[in-house]
Amino acid sequence: MNAKTILLGLVCGLPCYFSPELRADTFIENPGFEDGKANWIFWVAEESRDKACDFSVVSENPHSGKNCARLESTDYARFCIGTQPLPVKEGETYRLSGWVRARGEVMPKSPGGFAVRLSFAHEKTDLIKERLHVGIAGNISRGNLSASSAQLPTEWTHVEATFEIPQGADMLKISIFAYIKGAIFLDDFDLQKVDKPSM
Numbered sequence: 001m002n003a004k005t006i007l008l009g010l011v012c013g014l015p016c017y018f019s020p021e022l023r024a025d026t027f028i029e030n031p032g033f034e035d036g037k038a039n040w041i042f043w044v045a046e047e048s049r050d051k052a053c054d055f056s057v058v059s060e061n062p063h064s065g066k067n068c069a070r071l072e073s074t075d076y077a078r079f080c081i082g083t084q085p086l087p088v089k090e091g092e093t094y095r096l097s098g099w100v101r102a103r104g105e106v107m108p109k110s111p112g113g114f115a116v117r118l119s120f121a122h123e124k125t126d127l128i129k130e131r132l133h134v135g136i137a138g139n140i141s142r143g144n145l146s147a148s149s150a151q152l153p154t155e156w157t158h159v160e161a162t163f164e165i166p167q168g169a170d171m172l173k174i175s176i177f178a179y180i181k182g183a184i185f186l187d188d189f190d191l192q193k194v195d196k197p198s199m
């Protein structure tokens, strides 16, 4: 090992050993629901509050680990689990990744039964500068998702989308929405900062 290699090792290694943020590259706390419901906020739309909407952490065929999340309702309802606001910077690029599956009898309703909403805000005013929706195929829509009658998959399905933080935003909130009658399962929802795609 020469001096250059040692120096390179020190430069690369120091942040890992001395940074208090051991999970600095992981933005979503408890992404795989191994700590139960910790750090996830449950929300039910006003018109759906009589539909027995439920957020549970269950051990029923998780994608990884011992647990996954279940969003369940007795009738068509719109509800979600969301993260705390996450600090970001305009122009940064992030990749959202997660896994979803539906119970066999679940019937989706427009817009497709499942969507991840990305809400951007400015910390001081909390104004939402922009909203994006990510569909189950990784498709990104501004505003609401276009309607889809596709059946939600019953096998674990990977959802992934890459997006840029819009101008003026310094906070991002991720909300995983169900618009269903029945149950969907979620696991390993994570956000990673990535390099900008080369032009």
Ligand SMILES: [Ca+2]
Pocket: 032, 033, 034, 062, 063, 064, 065, 066, 067, 068, 187, 188
């Ligand atoms: Ca898990």
